[in-house]
Amino acid sequence: xxxxxxxxxxxxxxxxxxxxxxxxxxxxxxxxxxxxxxxxxxxxxxxxxxxxxxxxxxxxxxxxxxxxxxxxxxxxxxxxxxxxxxxxxxxxxxxxxxxxxxxxxxxxxxxxxxxxxxxxxxxxxxxxxxxxxxxxxxxxxxxxxxxxxxxxxxxxxxxxxxxxxxxxxxxxxxxxxxxxxxxxxxxxxxxxxxxxxxxxxxxxxxxxxxxxxxxxxxxxxxxxxxxxxxxxxxxxxxxxxxxxxxxxxxxxxxxxxxxxxxxxxxxxxxxxxxxxxxxxxxxxxxxxxxxxxxxxxxxxxxxxxxxxxxxxxxxxxxxxxxxxxxxxxxxxxxxxxxxxxxxxxxxxxxxxxxxxxxxxxxxxxxxxxxxxxxxxxxxxxxxxxxxxxxxxxxxxxxxxxxxxxxxxxxxxxxxxxxxxxxxxxxxxxxxxxxxxxxxxxxxxxxxxxxxxxxxxxxxxxxxxxxxxxxxxx
Amino acid sequence: xxxxxxxxxxxxxxxxxxxxxxxxxxxxxxxxxxxxxxxxxxxxxxxxxxxxxxxxxxxxxxxxxxxxxxxxxxxxxxxxxxxxxxxxxxxxxxxxxxxxxxxxxxxxxxxxxxxxxxxxxxxxxxxxxxxxxxxxxxxxxxxxxxxxxxxxxxxxxxxxxxxxxxxxxxxxxxxxxxxxxxxxxxxxxxxxxxxxxxxxxxxxxxxxxxxxxxxxxxxxxxxxxxxxxxxxxxxxxxxxxxxxxxxxxxxxxxxxxxxxxxxxxxxxxxxxxxxxxxxxxxxxxxxxxxxxxxxxxxxxxxxxxxxxxxxxxxxxxxxxxxxxxxxxxxxxxxxxxxxxxxxxxxxxxxxxxxxxxxxxxxxxxxxxxxxxxxxxxxxxxxxxxxxxxxxxxxxxxxxxxxxxxxxxxxxxxxxxxxxxxxxxxxxxxxxxxxxxxxxxx
Numbered sequence: 005x006x007x008x009x010x011x012x013x014x015x016x017x018x019x020x021x022x023x024x025x026x027x028x029x030x031x032x033x034x035x036x037x038x039x040x041x042x043x044x045x046x047x048x049x050x051x052x053x054x055x056x057x058x059x060x061x062x063x064x065x066x067x068x069x070x071x072x073x074x075x076x077x078x079x080x081x082x083x084x085x086x087x088x089x090x091x092x093x094x095x096x097x098x099x100x101x102x103x104x105x106x107x108x109x110x111x112x113x114x115x116x117x118x119x120x121x122x123x124x125x126x127x128x129x130x131x132x133x134x135x136x137x138x139x140x141x142x143x144x145x146x147x148x149x150x151x152x153x154x155x156x157x158x159x160x161x162x163x164x165x166x167x168x169x170x171x172x173x174x175x176x177x178x179x180x181x182x183x184x185x186x187x188x189x190x191x192x193x194x195x196x197x198x199x200x201x202x203x204x205x206x207x208x209x210x211x212x213x214x215x216x217x218x219x220x221x222x223x224x225x226x227x228x229x230x231x232x233x234x235x236x237x238x239x240x241x242x243x244x245x246x247x248x249x250x251x252x253x254x255x256x257x258x259x260x261x262x263x264x265x266x267x268x269x270x271x272x273x274x275x276x277x278x279x280x281x282x283x284x285x286x287x288x289x290x291x292x293x294x295x296x297x298x299x300x301x302x303x304x305x306x307x308x309x310x311x312x313x314x315x316x317x318x319x320x321x322x323x324x325x326x327x328x329x330x331x332x333x334x335x336x337x338x339x340x341x342x343x344x345x346x347x348x349x350x351x352x353x354x355x356x357x358x359x360x361x362x363x364x365x366x367x368x369x370x371x372x373x374x375x376x377x378x379x380x381x382x383x384x385x386x387x388x389x390x391x392x393x394x395x396x397x398x399x400x401x402x403x404x405x406x407x408x409x410x411x412x413x414x415x416x417x418x419x420x421x422x423x424x425x426x427x428x429x430x431x432x433x434x435x436x437x438x439x440x441x442x443x444x445x446x447x448x449x450x451x452x453x454x455x456x457x458x459x460x461x462x463x464x465x466x467x468x469x470x471x472x473x474x475x476x477x
Numbered sequence: 478x479x480x481x482x483x484x485x486x487x488x489x490x491x492x493x494x495x496x497x498x499x500x501x502x503x504x505x506x507x508x509x510x511x512x513x514x515x516x517x518x519x520x521x522x523x524x525x526x527x528x529x530x531x532x533x534x535x536x537x538x539x540x541x542x543x544x545x546x547x548x549x550x551x552x553x554x555x556x557x558x559x560x561x562x563x564x565x566x567x568x569x570x571x572x573x574x575x576x577x578x579x580x581x582x583x584x585x586x587x588x589x590x591x592x593x594x595x596x597x598x599x600x601x602x603x604x605x606x607x608x609x610x611x612x613x614x615x616x617x618x619x620x621x622x623x624x625x626x627x628x629x630x631x632x633x634x635x636x637x638x639x640x641x642x643x644x645x646x647x648x649x650x651x652x653x654x655x656x657x658x659x660x661x662x663x664x665x666x667x668x669x670x671x672x673x674x675x676x677x678x679x680x681x682x683x684x685x686x687x688x689x690x691x692x693x694x695x696x697x698x699x700x701x702x703x704x705x706x707x708x709x710x711x712x713x714x715x716x717x718x719x720x721x722x723x724x725x726x727x728x729x730x731x732x733x734x735x736x737x738x739x740x741x742x743x744x745x746x747x748x749x750x751x752x753x754x755x756x757x758x759x760x761x762x763x764x765x766x767x768x769x770x771x772x773x774x775x776x777x778x779x780x781x782x783x784x785x786x787x788x789x790x791x792x793x794x795x796x797x798x799x800x801x802x803x804x805x806x807x808x809x810x811x812x813x814x815x816x817x818x819x820x821x822x823x824x825x826x827x828x829x830x831x832x833x834x835x836x837x838x839x840x841x842x843x844x845x846x847x848x849x850x851x852x853x854x855x856x857x858x859x860x861x862x863x864x865x866x867x868x869x870x871x872x873x874x875x876x877x878x879x880x881x882x883x884x885x886x887x888x889x890x891x892x893x894x895x896x897x898x899x900x901x902x903x904x905x906x907x908x909x910x911x912x913x914x915x916x917x918x
Contacts, residue, residue, distance in 0.1 A: 032597050032598065035595065035597040058524060058858075061854050061858045063854045109776065111847060112850065114855075129851060129855065131499075377574060380574060380576065385576030386576070387527055387595040388577065388593055391525035391860070392859065
């Protein structure tokens with residue numbers, strides 16, 4: 005028997021086993037629990053603090069989140085939010101960059117910075133004994149950073165170099181193209197800096213950005229670890245009470261997405277050896293009551309190893325190497341995408357079969373076992389990731405960014421349990437059934453164009469998002 | 478008189494309480510053995526509604542014989558291929574179904590299988606683990622598939638991966654004793670010859686309760702867990718506890734230098750390895766701090782010198798590799814062309830001589846310890862991290878309570894210890910150097 009045939013049989017048996025496991029096994033479902041194990045208080049200057057006490061291990065996790073990201077930057081200054089965030093370690097009135105780094109190295113602090121379109125997130129992990137010295141330092145970094153030009157130039161140079169490397173990163177190209185098509189002309193597209201925008205940024209720009217947006221009443225502080233409420237409050241008061249409130253700018257209005265009328269966008273990446281396809285769609289006029297049914301819907305379609313796309317296209321038909329999907333929530337809409345990779349020779353089949361699965365999904369009833377699997381996976385995975393801490397930070401961050409009610413956090417797991425077949429079917433009808441997905445294909449155009457040209461109108465871009473040509477109708 | 482008596486009583490009472498500092502802990506570890514020899518370690522933690530269950534087998538690639546390498550790795554994969562009551566891959570699917578995480582690994586000295594799940598699924602996890610420990614399904618068909626998979630994996634790792642062969646070769650040079658000198662993934666010619674009997678014998682000799690340790694950390698009741706563990710595991714035959722192989726290395730071998738050519742490598746590189754004792758020796762702990770001083774720290778001595786100041790290399794790796802018999806301290810350097818390898822090596826040896834002859838400053842050692850400590854504590858924070866430590870301490874030392882004091886052994890390392898251990902083990906007569914030269918295709 006050929007190895008190809010053996011492979012096919014293996015995948016079919018795997019598929020059957022998954023179904024059998026779903027139906028027959030009667031182990032308990034994942035139990036719900038309330039997420040209410042944190043304290044919340046606000047300093048006089050508006051700095052909102054969440055405190056999660058975890059005794060026993062002398063570590064503290066600090067997350068400081070500002071409601072400002074790349075979409076808060078001016079036009080032609082994409083990248084400013086990122087450079088500013090990195091720039092706060094470049095020097096203050098009292099400390100030069102190397103002194104700041106030296107101190108962080110001595111404490112053993114682990115630092116991470118993430119800048120998205122609508123937030124800037126600083127994460128620190130520090131030994132308990134250095135918690136107060138770190139807070140003292142952080143207070144100075146946020147309020148008194150000078151952003152010296154020579155240090156800022158080092159950062160922009162490095163980011164330009166990264167931007168250059170991203171010209172051959174398939175996933176990066178796919179996402180930039182998605183944002184270009186949905187958000188070009190709106191502040192949301194500023195998430196992706198260019199060489200030109202980065203080259204413009206100066207220390208003064210960073211200074212002004214920080215003064216405008218790094219204000220206590222535009223931020224939250226999440227502290228987890230071996231801390232106690234009263235002492236922590238006193239330390240925070242001591243270090244941050246002098247941090248002045250500022251004016252919060254109104255969030256920009258959502259601008260309807262400008263979509264190309266092409267069905268498919270092909271981005272040429274000559275260095276790619278496989279094909280990468282992004283199927284994306286906007287869920288407009290979004291309301292928070294839809295959050296949980298949409299989360300469950302995502303799991304059923306493509307979110308885990310039991311999902312339809314994973315089982316049908318990866319395990320059973322073996323045309324995909326990987327499947328992932330994601331929901332990104334904004335203030336009043338959501339962006340949903342499915343990202344798949346596979347061999348070039350399967351490019352056409354990947355697009356056709358994925359669309360076929362999406363169509364089946366939007367026309368068929370949701371199976372009870374599928375629903376329970378999706379919910380159990382979400383609840384279980386959520387329990388695990390809350391125990392690691394990061395998920396809880398993400399939930400608190402979402403509450404802050406989108407002004408969600410307390411019940412959003414407290415009943416997070418219960419809300420998943422409450423989702424039923426009819427609410428998922430309503431979501432599918434509302435958001436998927438009647439809207440076309442945008443398809444973005446990244447790979448070698450010379451190898452792919454012939455394979456997919458009959459699928460519809462194709463816009464061909466180079467890896468700098470320049471339109472080369474349009475073909476087909 | 479009465480006051481003195483009271484004082485004496487108080488002192489006696491308090492001397493039984495462990496000193497609680499930031500470097501010692503009070504984890505309420507429970508340890509017992511079942512009638513069939515299975516060691517059980519429980520650590521309750523009600524902070525979050527999850528648990529980690531890990532099964533440690535005190536065996537690994539060191540228990541393989543000449544001509545039969547790769548058996549342990551094959552058996553690791555077979556451990557997911559079904560048992561009496563569960564079909565192939567069903568274990569994995571069930572864990573995934575509930576959003577859990579699972580994995581396994583094989584090292585020279587231990588084989589570990591673990592999963593982390595929501596806390597109400599303890600019964601399911603124990604049922605799954607007991608079933609495969611007691612009644613693993615092994616047959617010729619499954620064995621043939623796993624041999625192919627391992628051969629493909631070996632091919633992928635070695636065939637066009639630059640420097641891959643050198644990572645195997647440095648171990649072959651560092652250990653004379655076969656137990657540690659051969660790769661975990663096995664030799665290609667051996668994989669062809671492994672039979673059903675070889676794998677079955679390995680399973681029956683080593684995957685037994687008397688050679689295993691079950692570790693459970695997280696949100697559960699010890700009473701309920703103990704009852705479930707007994708119910709599921711006590712009926713499994715104790716089996717043998719496996720005869721540990723001879724792990725001794727002959728002393729005083731002297732310096733060893735070898736050069737190999739790699740057609741996949743673009744840049745010259747080299748490995749340096751220094752053998753030193755394992756965790757049962759007090760010298761182990763200063764060596765871990767030396768690792769941070771020389772390599773892992775930010776910035777470390779060698780990073781500063783080789784990558785930043787003199788730009789002789791663009792990648793630096795290595796560190797402490799622990800084995801139960803003898804450990805290695807390794808340094809791997811990917812060099813810029815233009816610098817002869819011996820020049821870069823001389824720079825490293827000079828820094829090591831500095832370490833031996835000049836006590837590290839207070840600032841340097843505190844920084845190295847802080848960076849070590851934060852990684853250690855991040856690990857200790859998770860149920861998985863604690864399960865791994867408890868399993869290792871039990872399997873190697875029969876003492877899971879070490880988890881409460883091990884960190885203090887690292888934190889008590891002094892600059893004098895650093896100098897002493899560096900002099901004793903980072904010595905020319907104790908080192909192995911493997912140079913890797915790019916070979917034109």
